Amino acid sequence: MAAILEVDDLRLHYLTRLGKRVQAVDGVSFQLQPGEILGIAGESGCGKTTLVSGLMGLLMPPLHLTSGAVRIAGRDILRLPPAEVRRSVLGRDIAMIPQGALNSLNPTRKVRDLATDVILAHDEGADRRAIQDRLRERFTRIGLEADAVLNAYPVQLPAGMKQRVVIGISTLLNPRIVIADEPSSALDVSSQKAVIQLLFNLLDEGIVSSMVFITHELPLLRHVAGRIAVMYAGQIVEIGTTEQVIFDGRQPYTRALMGSMLSAEPGQKSRKPVAIEGAPPNLGEPISGCRFAVRCPVAQSDCAQREQVLREVAGRHVRCHHAR
Amino acid sequence: MKLLRHLLRSPGFVVGALLLLATLLLAFLPPLLLELDTSRRVGLAYVPPTAGRWLGTDHLGLDMFALLVSGLRSSLYVGFLAGIVATVLGTLIGVYGGYKGGWIDDVLTACTNLFLVIPSLIVLILLSGSLQEGRSLTLIALFIGCTTWTWSARAVRAQAASLRSRDHVALARINGYGTLGIVCLHILPYLLSYLFMVFILQTASGILTESVISMLGLGPYDTVSLGNLLNQAIRNEALSDGAWWAFFPPMVLITVIAFALYVLNTSMEGVFNPRLRK
Amino acid sequence: MPADTPCFEARNLTRAFGHGARRKVAVDDATFTIAEREIVSLVGQSGCGKSVLAKLLLRLEKPSSGELLYQGRPIAESGDPRAYWRHVQAVFQDPYAAFNQFFTIRAQLKACFRLFDQRPPEREMEDRIDQALLAVNLRPRELDGKYPFELSGGQMQRLLLARIFILRPRVLIADEPTSMVDACSRAGILEYLMKLKQELSMTIVFVTHDIGLAYYVSDRLFILHEGRIVEQGTPDDVTQRPTSPFTRQLLDDIPSVHRPWVTRA
Ligand SMILES: Nc1ncnc2c1ncn2[C@@H]1O[C@H](COP(=O)(O)OP(=O)(O)OP(=O)(O)O)[C@@H](O)[C@H]1O
Ligand SMILES: Nc1ncnc2c1ncn2[C@@H]1O[C@H](COP(=O)(O)OP(=O)(O)O)[C@@H](O)[C@H]1O
Ligand code: SF4
Ligand SMILES: [Mg+2]
Ligand SMILES: [Mg+2]
Numbered sequence: 001m002a003a004i005l006e007v008d009d010l011r012l013h014y015l016t017r018l019g020k021r022v023q024a025v026d027g028v029s030f031q032l033q034p035g036e037i038l039g040i041a042g043e044s045g046c047g048k049t050t051l052v053s054g055l056m057g058l059l060m061p062p063l064h065l066t067s068g069a070v071r072i073a074g075r076d077i078l079r080l081p082p083a084e085v086r087r088s089v090l091g092r093d094i095a096m097i098p099q100g101a102l103n104s105l106n107p108t109r110k111v112r113d114l115a116t117d118v119i120l121a122h123d124e125g126a127d128r129r130a131i132q133d134r135l136r137e138r139f140t141r142i143g144l145e146a147d148a149v150l151n152a153y154p155v156q157l158p159a160g161m162k163q164r165v166v167i168g169i170s171t172l173l174n175p176r177i178v179i180a181d182e183p184s185s186a187l188d189v190s191s192q193k194a195v196i197q198l199l200f201n202l203l204d205e206g207i208v209s210s211m212v213f214i215t216h217e218l219p220l221l222r223h224v225a226g227r228i229a230v231m232y233a234g235q236i237v238e239i240g241t242t243e244q245v246i247f248d249g250r251q252p253y254t255r256a257l258m259g260s261m262l263s264a265e266p267g268q269k270s271r272k273p274v275a276i277e278g279a280p281p282n283l284g285e286p287i288s289g290c291r292f293a294v295r296c297p298v299a300q301s302d303c304a305q306r307e308q309v310l311r312e313v314a315g316r317h318v319r320c321h322h323a324r
Numbered sequence: 325m326k327l328l329r330h331l332l333r334s335p336g337f338v339v340g341a342l343l344l345l346a347t348l349l350l351a352f353l354p355p356l357l358l359e360l361d362t363s364r365r366v367g368l369a370y371v372p373p374t375a376g377r378w379l380g381t382d383h384l385g386l387d388m389f390a391l392l393v394s395g396l397r398s399s400l401y402v403g404f405l406a407g408i409v410a411t412v413l414g415t416l417i418g419v420y421g422g423y424k425g426g427w428i429d430d431v432l433t434a435c436t437n438l439f440l441v442i443p444s445l446i447v448l449i450l451l452s453g454s455l456q457e458g459r460s461l462t463l464i465a466l467f468i469g470c471t472t473w474t475w476s477a478r479a480v481r482a483q484a485a486s487l488r489s490r491d492h493v494a495l496a497r498i499n500g501y502g503t504l505g506i507v508c509l510h511i512l513p514y515l516l517s518y519l520f521m522v523f524i525l526q527t528a529s530g531i532l533t534e535s536v537i538s539m540l541g542l543g544p545y546d547t548v549s550l551g552n553l554l555n556q557a558i559r560n561e562a563l564s565d566g567a568w569w570a571f572f573p574p575m576v577l578i579t580v581i582a583f584a585l586y587v588l589n590t591s592m593e594g595v596f597n598p599r600l601r602k
Numbered sequence: 603m604p605a606d607t608p609c610f611e612a613r614n615l616t617r618a619f620g621h622g623a624r625r626k627v628a629v630d631d632a633t634f635t636i637a638e639r640e641i642v643s644l645v646g647q648s649g650c651g652k653s654v655l656a657k658l659l660l661r662l663e664k665p666s667s668g669e670l671l672y673q674g675r676p677i678a679e680s681g682d683p684r685a686y687w688r689h690v691q692a693v694f695q696d697p698y699a700a701f702n703q704f705f706t707i708r709a710q711l712k713a714c715f716r717l718f719d720q721r722p723p724e725r726e727m728e729d730r731i732d733q734a735l736l737a738v739n740l741r742p743r744e745l746d747g748k749y750p751f752e753l754s755g756g757q758m759q760r761l762l763l764a765r766i767f768i769l770r771p772r773v774l775i776a777d778e779p780t781s782m783v784d785a786c787s788r789a790g791i792l793e794y795l796m797k798l799k800q801e802l803s804m805t806i807v808f809v810t811h812d813i814g815l816a817y818y819v820s821d822r823l824f825i826l827h828e829g830r831i832v833e834q835g836t837p838d839d840v841t842q843r844p845t846s847p848f849t850r851q852l853l854d855d856i857p858s859v860h861r862p863w864v865t866r867a
Contacts, residue, residue: 188811275790
């Protein structure tokens, strides 16, 4: 089957105020198949949100394209004029639920008006009455109480509901791909569950076809994603199926990440989460050798010199030449 | 710096700032360059503008340009002083009530509302009317400030009340700061940009209020202000004599200052408020 | 003080906001005790009243009715609040919101010396700040002249903990200290909390929406729902034999690696 989204050796950098160059995404490649949910996990600052900006074709200063391509159905969106991206890509091919979306709704307007605007922006001639019916139908279909929610102002909604409304509005135009950047990290566990349920509804109802789900919570990805890519310092260090990455990670960073999470299984209390010592490397400076070397518990003498590439190990791809 | 760049990119700010600068120059530059005398008669009454005397003369034959410049200075003085008084009063009352909450807030809010429903213009007119002599510019400014602070008190109270429940205030409290320390160090800094906007609006309304009072003939005694000039022009038949130079320039100036300040205010709101920034 | 006086004791503690139809009872008739050197977790969904209860314990809110005793004395009457805050301290949920944006980090850490009647000399204050920073794995010199917005969330949360290492209170109220930091920094924060308990034999009240986390850190759990404490007990009792449907709900909602969670149609 042809991939719906294809990322090819993507490199993105920030040019800071002081003229410094931060290589936030450094050679990321993957493919997203129709019907698939790909999870992306990694520490804060490893470049997840930057990668999302690239996938959306939203390259605005200080963020710049270094090299590489992002193809949706064969079309390289990074080389389209920005106006064209806005007109024909965003919202239709690909939609984003941004990190911190909770506060992105204009507080002075009702949910109904916000949603109507989204439709009108893409279809100026649409009939207002028809839009109202369409909104009610859509919100009900994805499991929201349409009448109550549509007539509320964003501030009147609890955080979890607000996040679900954001998702409902972002997917009004039936985008083929949804990119969710930590959609539930700011919520309590119960609201988090409701948000995930909503995302599943979108897939099951055929409203969206594929999803990229970004989070630093590996236990959550276990239930959401079919495949997982683990990012470290701007690169993918391991990519494979969920079972492979979570229960049988081969890259030392993946294992350390898993070890730092805790789960509340009765009887698990003795299993102590272990923080990963040290901090990720500064992406503003050139790095040679394995980027994880200074923190890696199993590093060997050749690690700091040797440039690491993704290679196949036990059916998945790993960036570590010692991994077996 | 980033803020300044944002400001300079907003057309409203640039227009407002340039207009304000122009009026300030008009108020303070001419006296340095030209000899301006507002008490010496330079000709007959209502002489139309000429090349040497740009705005002609008034009903007493005084130089209209000199009067205008000095009136502008007085009006700006009244505006700024009234603005400062109203902002300071409003801030003190608003921040204290908003931060303290409870019955203190209830009492202060009730006071504010009471002042708000009393029509301040009428109070001002009564106050000015009852004082014949000694109605100095400063006194008028203080009067204006003391009757218009209610608006800023309400605006500031709402902001302070929302800051009150923020975590950094809770942290300051368990660090042992008293009310004064919290208000000065942990609430006011967050309100600075907002207070600046309040001050601008209060200044504009101070200038307008002064003009209205003066136009009614209740303005400062023996000082020229823009409103005063209008009052004189109206009283001495400038309108029916067609002496437009006697009333048109002060009118334009009042409008320009008020406009400049309002535009400044709205443009800054767009920049200071990150929600509206885009 | 007798040896068995509890650290906190609450009887029918209630805190309501607003009047009439808009009255909202945030903490409803709570009765509990918290022993010295115990770690108790307050667990519940957002809006259930955890933070209000935490603020009552911190003397930042006054009870509407009921009684709250600290070491056997009503806290509202224990005189100088600064003396109370030398004993009872807090870390907050959102470390960015907890620091003032207008002052350097060091200046704000130094502010906590205000709680002492006699401020130590300048050198000693600087030394104690440096030691506290090292205790939470931050390099003191790297923070010189820095403002809060120049650090990451994980670092900021550790700064809040550094404050506790400086003050060495008897009781720590930790209001969701890990919910805004990334999952990888979470283990580190928990490690420092344990270190505080061990080194300073502190009483800790740990607020969280994640019953899994509470299970991991605490000696006892209080489950809150709409302002009421619906269940209390040891972590094993509460998680393995929950008596309240709300507890069961909380348990079901955490995504665990080993159990089914949300399923697709
Ligand atoms: N505007 C910017 N200018 C310069 N550098 C930036 C900018 N935004 C992000 N960066 C840097 O780029 C890197 C990646 O940041 P990014 O926001 O993509 O991380 P993230 O993985 O999404 O983290 P989080 O989990 O905290 O959301 C970081 O090193 C960050 O400091
Ligand atoms: N200062 C306040 N005024 C009015 N209502 C409040 C106030 N503080 C909290 N509440 C309400 O009390 C309830 C409990 O809040 P809180 O303790 O913050 O919840 P959480 O369990 O998420 O910490 C919420 O419904 C909240 O809206
Ligand atoms: S290459 Fe070496 S340092 Fe890098 S992850 Fe593998 S073992 Fe660790
Ligand atoms: Mg991010
Ligand atoms: Mg809370």
